[in-house]
Amino acid sequence: MTSLDILAAAVLNGLMSGAVYALIAVGLTLVYGVLHIINFAHGAILSAAMFAAYLAFQAGVDPYVAMVPLALIFFGLGYGLQRLVIGPASHGDDRNILLITLGLSIVIENLLLAVFNSDTRTVDVAYGFSTLDLGFTFLALPRAAAFGVSCLVAVLLWILLAQTDTGKAIRAVAKEKLGASLAGIDVAHIYAVTFGLGAACLAIAACLLLPTYYVHPRVGNAYVLVAFTIVVLGGMGSIPGAIAGGLFVGVVESLSGLMFGESLGQLGIFVIFILVLLIRPTGLFGAKA
Amino acid sequence: MTAPLLRVSNASKRFGGLLAVDNASLIVKAGGITGLIGPNGAGKTTLFSLISGFEPPTSGSIVFDEAEISGLSPHRRASLGIARTFQIVQPFAGLSVRENIAVGAYLHCRRRDEALDRAAVIAERVGLASRLDAPAAGLTVSARKRLELARALATRPRLLLLDEVLAGLNPSEVRDIIPVIKAFVADGITILMVEHVMQAVMSLCDHVYVLAEGRMIAEGTPAEVTREPKVIEAYLGPGAAARIASGAASHG
Amino acid sequence: MSVARAYGAIAIAALLLALLPVMVQSNTVINALVTAMIIALAAQGWNLLAGYGGQFSFGHAAFFGAGAYGNAILQTRYGINAYAAMLTATAIGAAVGAVIGYLSFRSGLRGSYFALITLAFAEVFRIIANATPFTGGAAGTLIKLQVSAANFQFASRAIYFWIILAIVTAVMFLMRGIERSRFGAYLVAVRENEDAAAALGVDTLDVKLKAIMLSAAMTALAGAFYVQYFLFVDSSIAFGTWISVEALLGPIIGGLGTVFGPLLGALALHFLGELAKAVAGRVLGIDLALFGILLVLIIAFARDGLQGLLTRLARLWRARRPA
Numbered sequence: 020m021t022s023l024d025i026l027a028a029a030v031l032n033g034l035m036s037g038a039v040y041a042l043i044a045v046g047l048t049l050v051y052g053v054l055h056i057i058n059f060a061h062g063a064i065l066s067a068a069m070f071a072a073y074l075a076f077q078a079g080v081d082p083y084v085a086m087v088p089l090a091l092i093f094f095g096l097g098y099g100l101q102r103l104v105i106g107p108a109s110h111g112d113d114r115n116i117l118l119i120t121l122g123l124s125i126v127i128e129n130l131l132l133a134v135f136n137s138d139t140r141t142v143d144v145a146y147g148f149s150t151l152d153l154g155f156t157f158l159a160l161p162r163a164a165a166f167g168v169s170c171l172v173a174v175l176l177w178i179l180l181a182q183t184d185t186g187k188a189i190r191a192v193a194k195e196k197l198g199a200s201l202a203g204i205d206v207a208h209i210y211a212v213t214f215g216l217g218a219a220c221l222a223i224a225a226c227l228l229l230p231t232y233y234v235h236p237r238v239g240n241a242y243v244l245v246a247f248t249i250v251v252l253g254g255m256g257s258i259p260g261a262i263a264g265g266l267f268v269g270v271v272e273s274l275s276g277l278m279f280g281e282s283l284g285q286l287g288i289f290v291i292f293i294l295v296l297l298i299r300p301t302g303l304f305g306a307k308a
Numbered sequence: 309m310t311a312p313l314l315r316v317s318n319a320s321k322r323f324g325g326l327l328a329v330d331n332a333s334l335i336v337k338a339g340g341i342t343g344l345i346g347p348n349g350a351g352k353t354t355l356f357s358l359i360s361g362f363e364p365p366t367s368g369s370i371v372f373d374e375a376e377i378s379g380l381s382p383h384r385r386a387s388l389g390i391a392r393t394f395q396i397v398q399p400f401a402g403l404s405v406r407e408n409i410a411v412g413a414y415l416h417c418r419r420r421d422e423a424l425d426r427a428a429v430i431a432e433r434v435g436l437a438s439r440l441d442a443p444a445a446g447l448t449v450s451a452r453k454r455l456e457l458a459r460a461l462a463t464r465p466r467l468l469l470l471d472e473v474l475a476g477l478n479p480s481e482v483r484d485i486i487p488v489i490k491a492f493v494a495d496g497i498t499i500l501m502v503e504h505v506m507q508a509v510m511s512l513c514d515h516v517y518v519l520a521e522g523r524m525i526a527e528g529t530p531a532e533v534t535r536e537p538k539v540i541e542a543y544l545g546p547g548a549a550a551r552i553a554s555g556a557a558s559h560g
Numbered sequence: 561m562s563v564a565r566a567y568g569a570i571a572i573a574a575l576l577l578a579l580l581p582v583m584v585q586s587n588t589v590i591n592a593l594v595t596a597m598i599i600a601l602a603a604q605g606w607n608l609l610a611g612y613g614g615q616f617s618f619g620h621a622a623f624f625g626a627g628a629y630g631n632a633i634l635q636t637r638y639g640i641n642a643y644a645a646m647l648t649a650t651a652i653g654a655a656v657g658a659v660i661g662y663l664s665f666r667s668g669l670r671g672s673y674f675a676l677i678t679l680a681f682a683e684v685f686r687i688i689a690n691a692t693p694f695t696g697g698a699a700g701t702l703i704k705l706q707v708s709a710a711n712f713q714f715a716s717r718a719i720y721f722w723i724i725l726a727i728v729t730a731v732m733f734l735m736r737g738i739e740r741s742r743f744g745a746y747l748v749a750v751r752e753n754e755d756a757a758a759a760l761g762v763d764t765l766d767v768k769l770k771a772i773m774l775s776a777a778m779t780a781l782a783g784a785f786y787v788q789y790f791l792f793v794d795s796s797i798a799f800g801t802w803i804s805v806e807a808l809l810g811p812i813i814g815g816l817g818t819v820f821g822p823l824l825g826a827l828a829l830h831f832l833g834e835l836a837k838a839v840a841g842r843v844l845g846i847d848l849a850l851f852g853i854l855l856v857l858i859i860a861f862a863r864d865g866l867q868g869l870l871t872r873l874a875r876l877w878r879a880r881r882p883a
């Protein structure tokens with residue numbers, strides 16, 4: 020392999036993981052765009068989803084098969100969480116929401132810990148090590164599938180938001196909550212639907228990650244700090260921004276991992292995150308918390 | 309002639325594609341009440357923000373007491389003696405009336421008991437004495453307006469910018485609050501007020517500026533500007549002045 | 561509130577707590593008390609910035625860790641006396657607070673953004689501390705055991721308890737003083753409404769910077785004491801999310817923006833944690849899960865926390881007493 024091949028392979032790998040990052044970030048940014056809150060429980064919900072997929076696998080259901088039912092279940096869970104817990108408990112105050120989502124993440128994460136211990140688990144799927152030969156490199160099949168499904172979900176989400184009545188209601192609430200409620204839209208319902216969609220994205224991401232990644236009660240955190248970075252980078256609340264940001268961060272991570280090694284690659288992401296927050300506050304002020 | 313207390317020269321403020329204040333100038337002489345009127349969205353509040361330092365001007369100069377202040381932050385201007393009220397009242401909701409006012413009073417005294425005593429005196433002046441220990445969050449609209457006044461007054465301003473303090477009040481509340489404002493002037497505070505309640509403008513202001521679509525279109529005594537055709541058109545639409553004039557002629 | 565009552569309550573609470581090691585001699589209990597007081601100190605720091613100033617940090621670990629590593633490294637690498645090292649570590653914490661505060665407040669970050677950026681800073685520090693040899697890398701740093709008052713090392717755990725109790729008490733006196741000062745009034749004004757505060761002549765940036773420095777110093781002192789007590793630190797103790805979370809749980813559960821809140825909360829949490837372990841056995845994470853539920857419940861039903869609950873109960877009791 021030439022060094023150019025190595026570089027191309029790293030970029031390709033970055034795009035593959037970037038697509039899953041994007042999916043996780045889309046959930047986060049969607050909730051932000053509509054509810055104007057940062058959901059600090061996003062990581063814990065991802066961990067929960069990964070355990071759900073893991074249990075499904077233990078019961079003999081392939082992660083790719085479990086994807087759609089789990090997405091539906093997590094949509095319901097997310098809907099209920101917003102409608103029954105976050106909404107009523109926060110009394111509409113931003114600082115309360117901040118603390119409640121933090122509280123939820125603590126609860127979910129530690130319940131997972133209580134039930135599953137802090138063991139790191141993996142699953143063995145038959146296609147775990149299957150690859151596609153691209154000539155200059157081999158691409159792991161599950162990663163290619165993750166890329167494809169993530170893109171598909173992005174398209175479906177776009178259709179949902181652009182074409183359906185619910186989608187239009189979501190966009191209306193995102194723009195002007197008061198106006199939307201005056202126009203007869205049930206804002207509490209739309210909030211919950213949005214939160215549910217965010218959770219469904221996580222369920223899909225969990226099924227895509229399971230074949231190549233490990234499961235642990237805190238596994239979601241690593242992804243979500245990356246997702247925060249992406250959301251800030253792409254502009255809070257912007258879905259295209261989250262997708263572009265996800266792919267970008269995936270590639271950056273892959274390349275800096277290639278150059279500086281694993282743990283410092285992670286550092287790079289945080290540094291980007293801090294710099295973006297500090298230097299490019301435009302668009303960040305749109306919705307002061 | 310003495311120099312004016314405040315001189316805004318050719319001030320502009322651009323928000324993206326919108327020129328909210330467009331090359332506006334005004335002068336406020338020490339003592340008395342100067343009015344600033346204009347239709348909704350004319351840029352009055354924005355002009356107040358330029359004067360009080362909450363928004364930097366895109367261009368132009370703001371001179372207070374013969375010193376250029378357009379680079380100063382809001383709190384610096386407050387300590388120079390410029391106080392403002394907010395059109396949308398901004399109480400410290402979690403604090404009592406007294407604590408709200410004390411925050412303003414602390415500008416000129418360090419001690420807590422002094423600030424709290426001063427707060428009580430000022431509450432008395434604006435008619436909030438009975439609500440001294442009430443939480444600000446529970447106040448009525450008119451009491452909130454009084455609280456805005458009281459907090460601003462507590463900073464011992466030389467120039468007080470009042471942004472629609474009468475809006476949202478019923479006629480009897482307006483009648484009650486006007487003497488309070490007049491008493492400020494008697495104390496030597498100069499006032500620049502934005503107001504939609506024309507009666508109040510007519511009875512309180514010595515001099516009035518009219519802003520429309522960011523531009524200063526007229527100035528003069530209240531009686532003069534209300535006769536000005538440009539002003540009538542700004543409020544009622546193009547051609548209105550002519551229609552009113554002809555209407556008056558045919559009825560006269 | 562009269563001056564005597566304002567400060568007297570703190571003194572009485574401190575005296576009562578000081579009697580505890582005399583009554584219970586169990587090492588485990590005193591150990592738990594010391595830990596609870598360390599958390600209470602860290603929580604006082606968080607409460608100053610968030611409870612009074614309204615700036616919710618999710619990364620107070622950054623300051624705790626600065627104090628912890630500062631103390632450990634000054635002693636082990638530079639041979640500095642433990643007392644001087646703890647003081648310097650506290651100052652280092654304040655400096656870290658100043659830098660993070662200046663960067664974030666200058667850029668106008670507030671609300672969720674401030675929470676996010678503090679979280680990110682703590683994570684960056686954790687990764688760096690875990691990777692560099694200077695901090696002992698993943699193995700961490702050990703302070704040599706040399707019991708002697710000159711080294712701030714004592715044979716009896718009760719002494720550690722009395723010292724940390726004295727520090728917490730001093731900080732509570734300080735907080736009461738701040739509450740009754742111009743700075744305190746300005747800080748609360750900034751929390752309630754920054755624009756209104758600025759219009760009244762409050763230099764909001766200056767107030768927030770002072771608050772974060774003082775807050776960071778308190779939390780850093782807690783970190784420095786932690787190391788002094790356990791004689792060990794690694795990156796996940798110093799900069800881990802656990803301390804960021806405990807520092808904020810205490811005040812929220814005890815009473816946000818009150819002098820007693822952090823202490824009440826930290827003690828209640830420890831008591832609850834022990835109770836949970838006693839009931840459920842040593843199930844991993846069960847105590848924290850319970851704290852999380854409590855956090856949500858408190859925000860949903862009792863915004864003023866335990867302190868508010870106690871005040872309301874006291875009022876009820878007084879009202880029911882025949883006049």
Ligand SMILES: Nc1ncnc2c1ncn2[C@@H]1O[C@H](COP(=O)(O)OP(=O)(O)OP(=O)(O)O)[C@@H](O)[C@H]1O
Pocket residue numbers: 323326328346347348349350351352353354355395
């Ligand atoms: N921060 C801002 N960003 C963008 N546009 C703004 C901002 N503040 C004001 N504007 C716009 O500037 C114009 C002038 O607004 P301003 O509030 O100054 O008007 P006003 O004369 O005070 O009106 P009213 O009588 O309704 O209070 C409006 O079109 C408003 O939408």
Ligand SMILES: [Mg+2]
Pocket residue numbers: 352353354395471
């Ligand atoms: Mg206005």
